[in-house]
Amino acid sequence: MDTVLPVLPALIDRGSAARMKPGMLGELVRSGTARAMVLSGRQALVSGNSLVLLDAAEIAEHLQDTPYVPQDLIYLGSALAGSDLDAGTELVLFILPQQFEIRAEEFEAHVAGIPDAAQWAGFREVAARLNPTDTALFIEASAIANWHATHTHCPRCGNPTQPEAGGWVRRCPADNSEHYPRTDPAIIVTVVGPDDRLLLGGGGPLDARNYSTLAGFVEPGESLEQAVQREIGEEVGVRVTASQYLGSQSWPFPASLMLGFTATTPDTEARPDGVEVTRARWFSRSELQEAVLSGEIIISTRLSIARSLIEHWYGGVIQDRPDTP
Ligand SMILES: [Zn+2]
Structure with missing residues:
Protein backbone atom coordinates (compact mmCIF):
# COMPACT_ATOMS: atom_id res chain seq x y z
CA MET A 1 0.00 0.00 0.00
CA ASP A 2 1.19 3.53 -0.79
CA THR A 3 2.51 5.70 1.98
CA VAL A 4 -0.20 8.31 1.31
CA LEU A 5 -3.84 8.02 0.30
CA PRO A 6 -4.54 7.78 -3.45
CA VAL A 7 -5.05 11.10 -5.22
CA LEU A 8 -8.22 11.16 -7.32
CA PRO A 9 -7.97 13.12 -10.57
CA ALA A 10 -10.48 15.91 -11.28
CA LEU A 11 -13.26 14.70 -13.57
CA ILE A 12 -14.93 18.07 -14.15
CA ASP A 13 -13.28 21.19 -15.60
CA ARG A 14 -14.93 23.90 -13.52
CA GLY A 15 -14.24 26.48 -16.24
CA SER A 16 -13.19 29.23 -13.89
CA ALA A 17 -12.37 31.52 -16.85
CA ALA A 18 -15.47 30.62 -18.91
CA ARG A 19 -17.84 31.29 -16.03
CA MET A 20 -16.59 34.89 -15.63
CA LYS A 21 -18.25 35.92 -18.92
CA PRO A 22 -21.42 37.85 -18.08
CA GLY A 23 -24.55 36.03 -19.21
CA MET A 24 -22.72 32.77 -19.94
CA LEU A 25 -25.11 30.65 -17.91
CA GLY A 26 -28.24 31.86 -19.70
CA GLU A 27 -26.55 31.44 -23.07
CA LEU A 28 -25.39 27.96 -22.20
CA VAL A 29 -28.84 26.87 -21.05
CA ARG A 30 -30.48 28.32 -24.18
CA SER A 31 -27.90 26.70 -26.47
CA GLY A 32 -29.58 23.33 -25.94
CA THR A 33 -26.24 21.58 -25.42
CA ALA A 34 -26.05 21.57 -21.62
CA ARG A 35 -27.17 18.80 -19.26
CA ALA A 36 -28.85 19.70 -16.00
CA MET A 37 -28.52 18.17 -12.57
CA VAL A 38 -31.42 19.06 -10.27
CA LEU A 39 -31.16 19.52 -6.51
CA SER A 40 -34.07 19.91 -4.13
CA GLY A 41 -32.86 20.59 -0.62
CA ARG A 42 -30.09 18.04 -0.18
CA GLN A 43 -31.56 15.55 -2.62
CA ALA A 44 -30.83 14.92 -6.29
CA LEU A 45 -32.77 12.97 -8.88
CA VAL A 46 -31.26 9.52 -9.18
CA SER A 47 -32.28 6.60 -11.35
CA GLY A 48 -30.75 3.21 -10.64
CA ASN A 49 -27.00 3.75 -10.27
CA SER A 50 -26.89 7.19 -11.94
CA LEU A 51 -27.68 10.82 -11.43
CA VAL A 52 -30.47 11.90 -13.77
CA LEU A 53 -29.04 14.55 -16.12
CA LEU A 54 -31.78 16.33 -18.06
CA ASP A 55 -31.77 18.58 -21.11
CA ALA A 56 -31.12 21.99 -19.50
CA ALA A 57 -32.91 24.03 -22.19
CA GLU A 58 -35.97 21.83 -22.02
CA ILE A 59 -36.36 21.85 -18.26
CA ALA A 60 -35.72 25.60 -18.04
CA GLU A 61 -38.63 26.05 -20.44
CA HIS A 62 -40.91 23.54 -18.71
CA LEU A 63 -40.33 25.00 -15.27
CA GLN A 64 -41.22 28.55 -16.33
CA ASP A 65 -44.42 29.70 -14.64
CA THR A 66 -44.43 26.73 -12.25
CA PRO A 67 -43.66 26.80 -8.51
CA TYR A 68 -40.41 25.04 -9.37
CA VAL A 69 -38.62 27.87 -11.18
CA PRO A 70 -35.05 27.30 -9.96
CA GLN A 71 -33.93 29.54 -7.14
CA ASP A 72 -30.34 29.39 -8.39
CA LEU A 73 -28.57 28.21 -11.53
CA ILE A 74 -24.93 27.21 -11.17
CA TYR A 75 -22.32 26.36 -13.78
CA LEU A 76 -20.78 23.06 -12.66
CA GLY A 77 -18.26 22.87 -15.53
CA SER A 78 -17.60 20.48 -18.40
CA ALA A 79 -16.74 16.80 -18.28
CA LEU A 80 -13.06 15.99 -18.73
CA ALA A 81 -11.68 13.09 -20.75
CA GLY A 82 -11.51 10.14 -18.37
CA SER A 83 -14.83 11.01 -16.76
CA ASP A 84 -17.90 8.82 -17.20
CA LEU A 85 -19.55 11.41 -19.47
CA ASP A 86 -18.62 12.42 -23.02
CA ALA A 87 -15.67 14.81 -22.75
CA GLY A 88 -16.86 18.41 -23.08
CA THR A 89 -20.39 17.75 -21.81
CA GLU A 90 -21.48 21.06 -20.24
CA LEU A 91 -23.16 20.72 -16.84
CA VAL A 92 -25.54 23.10 -15.10
CA LEU A 93 -27.09 22.77 -11.66
CA PHE A 94 -30.74 23.74 -11.13
CA ILE A 95 -31.45 24.39 -7.45
CA LEU A 96 -35.18 24.20 -6.81
CA PRO A 97 -36.75 26.63 -4.32
CA GLN A 98 -36.06 25.61 -0.72
CA GLN A 99 -39.56 26.23 0.55
CA PHE A 100 -40.98 23.28 -1.36
CA GLU A 101 -41.02 19.74 -0.13
CA ILE A 102 -40.63 18.46 -3.64
CA ARG A 103 -42.79 15.50 -4.41
CA ALA A 104 -41.36 13.58 -7.33
CA GLU A 105 -44.71 13.14 -9.12
CA GLU A 106 -45.51 16.85 -9.02
CA PHE A 107 -42.12 17.90 -10.30
CA GLU A 108 -42.14 15.19 -12.93
CA ALA A 109 -45.52 16.36 -14.20
CA HIS A 110 -43.74 19.58 -15.31
CA VAL A 111 -40.64 18.01 -16.78
CA ALA A 112 -40.26 15.58 -19.65
CA GLY A 113 -37.52 13.02 -19.91
CA ILE A 114 -37.34 11.82 -16.31
CA PRO A 115 -36.90 8.03 -16.21
CA ASP A 116 -39.77 6.16 -14.58
CA ALA A 117 -37.51 4.75 -11.88
CA ALA A 118 -36.14 8.17 -10.85
CA GLN A 119 -36.21 9.08 -7.17
CA TRP A 120 -35.03 11.97 -5.01
CA ALA A 121 -32.12 10.76 -2.92
CA GLY A 122 -29.51 12.17 -0.55
CA PHE A 123 -25.81 11.61 -1.12
CA ARG A 124 -25.36 9.07 1.68
CA GLU A 125 -28.18 6.88 0.37
CA VAL A 126 -26.71 6.52 -3.11
CA ALA A 127 -23.00 7.30 -2.92
CA ALA A 128 -22.00 3.64 -2.78
CA ARG A 129 -23.55 2.92 -6.16
CA LEU A 130 -22.72 6.08 -8.13
CA ASN A 131 -19.81 6.18 -10.58
CA PRO A 132 -16.89 8.54 -9.77
CA THR A 133 -18.17 11.32 -12.05
CA ASP A 134 -21.67 11.31 -10.54
CA THR A 135 -20.08 11.25 -7.09
CA ALA A 136 -17.91 14.27 -7.95
CA LEU A 137 -20.92 16.14 -9.37
CA PHE A 138 -23.09 15.38 -6.34
CA ILE A 139 -20.34 16.65 -4.00
CA GLU A 140 -19.61 19.80 -6.04
CA ALA A 141 -23.33 20.56 -6.39
CA SER A 142 -24.02 20.02 -2.68
CA ALA A 143 -21.11 22.23 -1.66
CA ILE A 144 -22.09 25.18 -3.82
CA ALA A 145 -25.83 24.77 -3.13
CA ASN A 146 -25.26 24.75 0.65
CA TRP A 147 -23.20 27.91 0.36
CA HIS A 148 -25.90 29.76 -1.62
CA ALA A 149 -28.59 28.58 0.80
CA THR A 150 -26.74 30.01 3.80
CA HIS A 151 -25.13 33.15 2.28
CA THR A 152 -28.05 35.05 0.81
CA HIS A 153 -27.21 38.38 2.47
CA CYS A 154 -24.18 40.66 2.59
CA PRO A 155 -22.21 40.21 5.83
CA ARG A 156 -21.17 43.90 5.68
CA CYS A 157 -24.49 45.66 5.23
CA GLY A 158 -27.20 43.00 5.35
CA ASN A 159 -28.59 43.60 1.85
CA PRO A 160 -29.54 40.58 -0.27
CA THR A 161 -26.65 39.53 -2.55
CA GLN A 162 -26.86 38.44 -6.18
CA PRO A 163 -25.08 35.44 -7.70
CA GLU A 164 -22.73 36.00 -10.62
CA ALA A 165 -19.79 34.27 -12.36
CA GLY A 166 -21.88 31.18 -13.06
CA GLY A 167 -22.94 31.06 -9.41
CA TRP A 168 -19.41 31.06 -7.94
CA VAL A 169 -19.52 34.61 -6.56
CA ARG A 170 -22.25 36.62 -4.85
CA ARG A 171 -22.14 40.40 -5.09
CA CYS A 172 -23.79 42.98 -2.88
CA PRO A 173 -25.53 45.61 -5.04
CA ALA A 174 -25.38 48.18 -2.19
CA ASP A 175 -21.63 48.24 -1.48
CA ASN A 176 -20.35 46.19 -4.45
CA SER A 177 -18.53 43.71 -2.19
CA GLU A 178 -17.86 40.24 -3.60
CA HIS A 179 -18.39 37.07 -1.57
CA TYR A 180 -16.87 33.70 -2.41
CA PRO A 181 -17.92 30.17 -1.47
CA ARG A 182 -16.30 28.95 1.72
CA THR A 183 -15.08 25.59 2.88
ZN1 LIG B 1 -23.38 44.93 1.30
Whole structure:
Protein backbone atom coordinates (compact mmCIF):
# COMPACT_ATOMS: atom_id res chain seq x y z
CA MET A 1 0.00 0.00 0.00
CA ASP A 2 1.19 3.53 -0.79
CA THR A 3 2.51 5.70 1.98
CA VAL A 4 -0.20 8.31 1.31
CA LEU A 5 -3.84 8.02 0.30
CA PRO A 6 -4.54 7.78 -3.45
CA VAL A 7 -5.05 11.10 -5.22
CA LEU A 8 -8.22 11.16 -7.32
CA PRO A 9 -7.97 13.12 -10.57
CA ALA A 10 -10.48 15.91 -11.28
CA LEU A 11 -13.26 14.70 -13.57
CA ILE A 12 -14.93 18.07 -14.15
CA ASP A 13 -13.28 21.19 -15.60
CA ARG A 14 -14.93 23.90 -13.52
CA GLY A 15 -14.24 26.48 -16.24
CA SER A 16 -13.19 29.23 -13.89
CA ALA A 17 -12.37 31.52 -16.85
CA ALA A 18 -15.47 30.62 -18.91
CA ARG A 19 -17.84 31.29 -16.03
CA MET A 20 -16.59 34.89 -15.63
CA LYS A 21 -18.25 35.92 -18.92
CA PRO A 22 -21.42 37.85 -18.08
CA GLY A 23 -24.55 36.03 -19.21
CA MET A 24 -22.72 32.77 -19.94
CA LEU A 25 -25.11 30.65 -17.91
CA GLY A 26 -28.24 31.86 -19.70
CA GLU A 27 -26.55 31.44 -23.07
CA LEU A 28 -25.39 27.96 -22.20
CA VAL A 29 -28.84 26.87 -21.05
CA ARG A 30 -30.48 28.32 -24.18
CA SER A 31 -27.90 26.70 -26.47
CA GLY A 32 -29.58 23.33 -25.94
CA THR A 33 -26.24 21.58 -25.42
CA ALA A 34 -26.05 21.57 -21.62
CA ARG A 35 -27.17 18.80 -19.26
CA ALA A 36 -28.85 19.70 -16.00
CA MET A 37 -28.52 18.17 -12.57
CA VAL A 38 -31.42 19.06 -10.27
CA LEU A 39 -31.16 19.52 -6.51
CA SER A 40 -34.07 19.91 -4.13
CA GLY A 41 -32.86 20.59 -0.62
CA ARG A 42 -30.09 18.04 -0.18
CA GLN A 43 -31.56 15.55 -2.62
CA ALA A 44 -30.83 14.92 -6.29
CA LEU A 45 -32.77 12.97 -8.88
CA VAL A 46 -31.26 9.52 -9.18
CA SER A 47 -32.28 6.60 -11.35
CA GLY A 48 -30.75 3.21 -10.64
CA ASN A 49 -27.00 3.75 -10.27
CA SER A 50 -26.89 7.19 -11.94
CA LEU A 51 -27.68 10.82 -11.43
CA VAL A 52 -30.47 11.90 -13.77
CA LEU A 53 -29.04 14.55 -16.12
CA LEU A 54 -31.78 16.33 -18.06
CA ASP A 55 -31.77 18.58 -21.11
CA ALA A 56 -31.12 21.99 -19.50
CA ALA A 57 -32.91 24.03 -22.19
CA GLU A 58 -35.97 21.83 -22.02
CA ILE A 59 -36.36 21.85 -18.26
CA ALA A 60 -35.72 25.60 -18.04
CA GLU A 61 -38.63 26.05 -20.44
CA HIS A 62 -40.91 23.54 -18.71
CA LEU A 63 -40.33 25.00 -15.27
CA GLN A 64 -41.22 28.55 -16.33
CA ASP A 65 -44.42 29.70 -14.64
CA THR A 66 -44.43 26.73 -12.25
CA PRO A 67 -43.66 26.80 -8.51
CA TYR A 68 -40.41 25.04 -9.37
CA VAL A 69 -38.62 27.87 -11.18
CA PRO A 70 -35.05 27.30 -9.96
CA GLN A 71 -33.93 29.54 -7.14
CA ASP A 72 -30.34 29.39 -8.39
CA LEU A 73 -28.57 28.21 -11.53
CA ILE A 74 -24.93 27.21 -11.17
CA TYR A 75 -22.32 26.36 -13.78
CA LEU A 76 -20.78 23.06 -12.66
CA GLY A 77 -18.26 22.87 -15.53
CA SER A 78 -17.60 20.48 -18.40
CA ALA A 79 -16.74 16.80 -18.28
CA LEU A 80 -13.06 15.99 -18.73
CA ALA A 81 -11.68 13.09 -20.75
CA GLY A 82 -11.51 10.14 -18.37
CA SER A 83 -14.83 11.01 -16.76
CA ASP A 84 -17.90 8.82 -17.20
CA LEU A 85 -19.55 11.41 -19.47
CA ASP A 86 -18.62 12.42 -23.02
CA ALA A 87 -15.67 14.81 -22.75
CA GLY A 88 -16.86 18.41 -23.08
CA THR A 89 -20.39 17.75 -21.81
CA GLU A 90 -21.48 21.06 -20.24
CA LEU A 91 -23.16 20.72 -16.84
CA VAL A 92 -25.54 23.10 -15.10
CA LEU A 93 -27.09 22.77 -11.66
CA PHE A 94 -30.74 23.74 -11.13
CA ILE A 95 -31.45 24.39 -7.45
CA LEU A 96 -35.18 24.20 -6.81
CA PRO A 97 -36.75 26.63 -4.32
CA GLN A 98 -36.06 25.61 -0.72
CA GLN A 99 -39.56 26.23 0.55
CA PHE A 100 -40.98 23.28 -1.36
CA GLU A 101 -41.02 19.74 -0.13
CA ILE A 102 -40.63 18.46 -3.64
CA ARG A 103 -42.79 15.50 -4.41
CA ALA A 104 -41.36 13.58 -7.33
CA GLU A 105 -44.71 13.14 -9.12
CA GLU A 106 -45.51 16.85 -9.02
CA PHE A 107 -42.12 17.90 -10.30
CA GLU A 108 -42.14 15.19 -12.93
CA ALA A 109 -45.52 16.36 -14.20
CA HIS A 110 -43.74 19.58 -15.31
CA VAL A 111 -40.64 18.01 -16.78
CA ALA A 112 -40.26 15.58 -19.65
CA GLY A 113 -37.52 13.02 -19.91
CA ILE A 114 -37.34 11.82 -16.31
CA PRO A 115 -36.90 8.03 -16.21
CA ASP A 116 -39.77 6.16 -14.58
CA ALA A 117 -37.51 4.75 -11.88
CA ALA A 118 -36.14 8.17 -10.85
CA GLN A 119 -36.21 9.08 -7.17
CA TRP A 120 -35.03 11.97 -5.01
CA ALA A 121 -32.12 10.76 -2.92
CA GLY A 122 -29.51 12.17 -0.55
CA PHE A 123 -25.81 11.61 -1.12
CA ARG A 124 -25.36 9.07 1.68
CA GLU A 125 -28.18 6.88 0.37
CA VAL A 126 -26.71 6.52 -3.11
CA ALA A 127 -23.00 7.30 -2.92
CA ALA A 128 -22.00 3.64 -2.78
CA ARG A 129 -23.55 2.92 -6.16
CA LEU A 130 -22.72 6.08 -8.13
CA ASN A 131 -19.81 6.18 -10.58
CA PRO A 132 -16.89 8.54 -9.77
CA THR A 133 -18.17 11.32 -12.05
CA ASP A 134 -21.67 11.31 -10.54
CA THR A 135 -20.08 11.25 -7.09
CA ALA A 136 -17.91 14.27 -7.95
CA LEU A 137 -20.92 16.14 -9.37
CA PHE A 138 -23.09 15.38 -6.34
CA ILE A 139 -20.34 16.65 -4.00
CA GLU A 140 -19.61 19.80 -6.04
CA ALA A 141 -23.33 20.56 -6.39
CA SER A 142 -24.02 20.02 -2.68
CA ALA A 143 -21.11 22.23 -1.66
CA ILE A 144 -22.09 25.18 -3.82
CA ALA A 145 -25.83 24.77 -3.13
CA ASN A 146 -25.26 24.75 0.65
CA TRP A 147 -23.20 27.91 0.36
CA HIS A 148 -25.90 29.76 -1.62
CA ALA A 149 -28.59 28.58 0.80
CA THR A 150 -26.74 30.01 3.80
CA HIS A 151 -25.13 33.15 2.28
CA THR A 152 -28.05 35.05 0.81
CA HIS A 153 -27.21 38.38 2.47
CA CYS A 154 -24.18 40.66 2.59
CA PRO A 155 -22.21 40.21 5.83
CA ARG A 156 -21.17 43.90 5.68
CA CYS A 157 -24.49 45.66 5.23
CA GLY A 158 -27.20 43.00 5.35
CA ASN A 159 -28.59 43.60 1.85
CA PRO A 160 -29.54 40.58 -0.27
CA THR A 161 -26.65 39.53 -2.55
CA GLN A 162 -26.86 38.44 -6.18
CA PRO A 163 -25.08 35.44 -7.70
CA GLU A 164 -22.73 36.00 -10.62
CA ALA A 165 -19.79 34.27 -12.36
CA GLY A 166 -21.88 31.18 -13.06
CA GLY A 167 -22.94 31.06 -9.41
CA TRP A 168 -19.41 31.06 -7.94
CA VAL A 169 -19.52 34.61 -6.56
CA ARG A 170 -22.25 36.62 -4.85
CA ARG A 171 -22.14 40.40 -5.09
CA CYS A 172 -23.79 42.98 -2.88
CA PRO A 173 -25.53 45.61 -5.04
CA ALA A 174 -25.38 48.18 -2.19
CA ASP A 175 -21.63 48.24 -1.48
CA ASN A 176 -20.35 46.19 -4.45
CA SER A 177 -18.53 43.71 -2.19
CA GLU A 178 -17.86 40.24 -3.60
CA HIS A 179 -18.39 37.07 -1.57
CA TYR A 180 -16.87 33.70 -2.41
CA PRO A 181 -17.92 30.17 -1.47
CA ARG A 182 -16.30 28.95 1.72
CA THR A 183 -15.08 25.59 2.88
CA ASP A 184 -14.35 24.78 6.51
CA PRO A 185 -11.14 22.81 7.11
CA ALA A 186 -11.41 19.92 9.53
CA ILE A 187 -8.70 17.47 10.54
CA ILE A 188 -9.38 13.74 10.76
CA VAL A 189 -6.76 11.61 12.41
CA THR A 190 -5.57 8.09 13.11
CA VAL A 191 -3.74 8.06 16.43
CA VAL A 192 -1.07 5.38 16.74
CA GLY A 193 0.43 4.39 20.08
CA PRO A 194 4.01 3.34 21.01
CA ASP A 195 3.10 -0.33 20.46
CA ASP A 196 1.71 0.46 16.98
CA ARG A 197 -1.87 0.00 18.17
CA LEU A 198 -4.56 2.27 16.74
CA LEU A 199 -6.77 4.44 18.95
CA LEU A 200 -10.36 4.77 17.76
CA GLY A 201 -13.18 6.62 19.44
CA GLY A 202 -16.95 6.89 19.38
CA GLY A 203 -19.75 8.98 20.80
CA GLY A 204 -22.85 10.93 19.94
CA PRO A 205 -26.13 9.44 18.84
CA LEU A 206 -24.56 6.62 16.84
CA ASP A 207 -24.83 2.93 17.63
CA ALA A 208 -22.59 2.18 20.63
CA ARG A 209 -20.65 -0.27 18.46
CA ASN A 210 -19.39 2.54 16.19
CA TYR A 211 -15.70 3.37 16.34
CA SER A 212 -13.90 5.77 14.07
CA THR A 213 -11.01 8.16 13.63
CA LEU A 214 -11.03 11.36 15.67
CA ALA A 215 -11.85 14.64 13.97
CA GLY A 216 -12.49 18.32 14.56
CA PHE A 217 -12.58 21.74 12.95
CA VAL A 218 -9.48 23.86 12.54
CA GLU A 219 -9.81 27.10 14.49
CA PRO A 220 -8.86 30.55 13.18
CA GLY A 221 -5.15 31.24 13.53
CA GLU A 222 -4.22 27.60 13.95
CA SER A 223 -2.04 25.38 11.72
CA LEU A 224 -3.32 21.94 10.75
CA GLU A 225 -0.69 20.28 12.93
CA GLN A 226 -1.71 22.42 15.90
CA ALA A 227 -5.35 21.50 15.31
CA VAL A 228 -4.40 17.79 15.33
CA GLN A 229 -2.53 18.22 18.61
CA ARG A 230 -5.31 20.22 20.26
CA GLU A 231 -8.24 18.08 19.10
CA ILE A 232 -6.62 14.79 20.08
CA GLY A 233 -5.64 16.24 23.45
CA GLU A 234 -9.17 17.55 24.05
CA GLU A 235 -11.10 14.52 22.84
CA VAL A 236 -9.10 11.60 24.22
CA GLY A 237 -6.42 13.15 26.46
CA VAL A 238 -3.37 11.86 24.64
CA ARG A 239 -0.31 13.86 23.60
CA VAL A 240 0.57 13.98 19.89
CA THR A 241 4.31 14.07 19.24
CA ALA A 242 4.25 13.93 15.42
CA SER A 243 1.69 14.07 12.66
CA GLN A 244 1.79 13.47 8.93
CA TYR A 245 -0.65 14.61 6.25
CA LEU A 246 -2.01 11.73 4.15
CA GLY A 247 -4.75 13.11 1.92
CA SER A 248 -8.10 14.91 1.83
CA GLN A 249 -11.77 14.47 1.05
CA SER A 250 -14.44 17.07 0.42
CA TRP A 251 -17.44 16.56 2.69
CA PRO A 252 -19.84 19.39 1.89
CA PHE A 253 -22.56 18.42 4.37
CA PRO A 254 -22.61 21.28 5.04
CA ALA A 255 -19.16 22.66 4.07
CA SER A 256 -16.20 20.61 5.28
CA LEU A 257 -12.90 19.72 3.74
CA MET A 258 -11.54 16.73 5.67
CA LEU A 259 -7.73 16.78 5.94
CA GLY A 260 -6.46 13.32 6.83
CA PHE A 261 -3.51 12.87 9.20
CA THR A 262 -1.82 10.09 11.06
CA ALA A 263 -0.41 11.05 14.46
CA THR A 264 1.80 9.28 16.94
CA THR A 265 1.58 9.42 20.71
CA PRO A 266 3.82 8.07 23.47
CA ASP A 267 0.72 7.56 25.65
CA THR A 268 -1.03 4.24 26.15
CA GLU A 269 -3.98 5.47 28.22
CA ALA A 270 -6.84 7.39 26.61
CA ARG A 271 -9.32 9.54 28.54
CA PRO A 272 -12.42 10.37 26.45
CA ASP A 273 -13.79 13.86 27.13
CA GLY A 274 -17.26 12.39 27.73
CA VAL A 275 -18.82 14.97 25.43
CA GLU A 276 -17.72 14.50 21.83
CA VAL A 277 -16.04 11.18 22.54
CA THR A 278 -17.58 8.87 25.11
CA ARG A 279 -15.57 5.72 24.41
CA ALA A 280 -12.04 5.13 23.14
CA ARG A 281 -10.26 1.87 22.52
CA TRP A 282 -6.85 0.68 21.32
CA PHE A 283 -6.70 -2.01 18.65
CA SER A 284 -3.92 -4.18 17.27
CA ARG A 285 -4.41 -5.08 13.60
CA SER A 286 -5.75 -8.56 14.35
CA GLU A 287 -8.00 -7.27 17.14
CA LEU A 288 -9.51 -4.69 14.80
CA GLN A 289 -10.17 -7.17 12.00
CA GLU A 290 -11.68 -9.69 14.42
CA ALA A 291 -13.92 -7.11 16.09
CA VAL A 292 -15.22 -5.93 12.69
CA LEU A 293 -15.89 -9.47 11.43
CA SER A 294 -17.63 -10.55 14.63
CA GLY A 295 -19.86 -7.45 14.57
CA GLU A 296 -18.56 -6.34 17.96
CA ILE A 297 -17.70 -2.97 16.43
CA ILE A 298 -18.69 -1.06 13.30
CA ILE A 299 -16.12 1.13 11.54
CA SER A 300 -16.61 3.78 8.85
CA THR A 301 -17.76 2.73 5.38
CA ARG A 302 -15.49 2.45 2.36
CA LEU A 303 -16.69 5.81 1.02
CA SER A 304 -15.10 7.78 3.80
CA ILE A 305 -11.62 9.13 4.32
CA ALA A 306 -11.91 7.70 7.85
CA ARG A 307 -11.90 4.20 6.38
CA SER A 308 -8.97 5.03 4.06
CA LEU A 309 -6.98 6.33 7.03
CA ILE A 310 -7.73 3.26 9.12
CA GLU A 311 -6.73 0.98 6.23
CA HIS A 312 -3.58 3.03 5.70
CA TRP A 313 -2.56 2.12 9.25
CA TYR A 314 -3.78 -1.45 8.81
CA GLY A 315 -1.67 -1.86 5.68
CA GLY A 316 -4.40 -3.30 3.48
CA VAL A 317 -8.12 -3.88 3.10
CA ILE A 318 -10.11 -4.64 6.24
CA GLN A 319 -12.76 -7.27 5.52
CA ASP A 320 -16.34 -6.27 6.32
CA ARG A 321 -18.95 -8.65 7.63
CA PRO A 322 -20.66 -10.30 4.65
CA ASP A 323 -23.97 -8.57 5.48
CA THR A 324 -22.46 -5.03 5.32
CA PRO A 325 -24.21 -2.96 2.63
ZN1 LIG B 1 -23.38 44.93 1.30
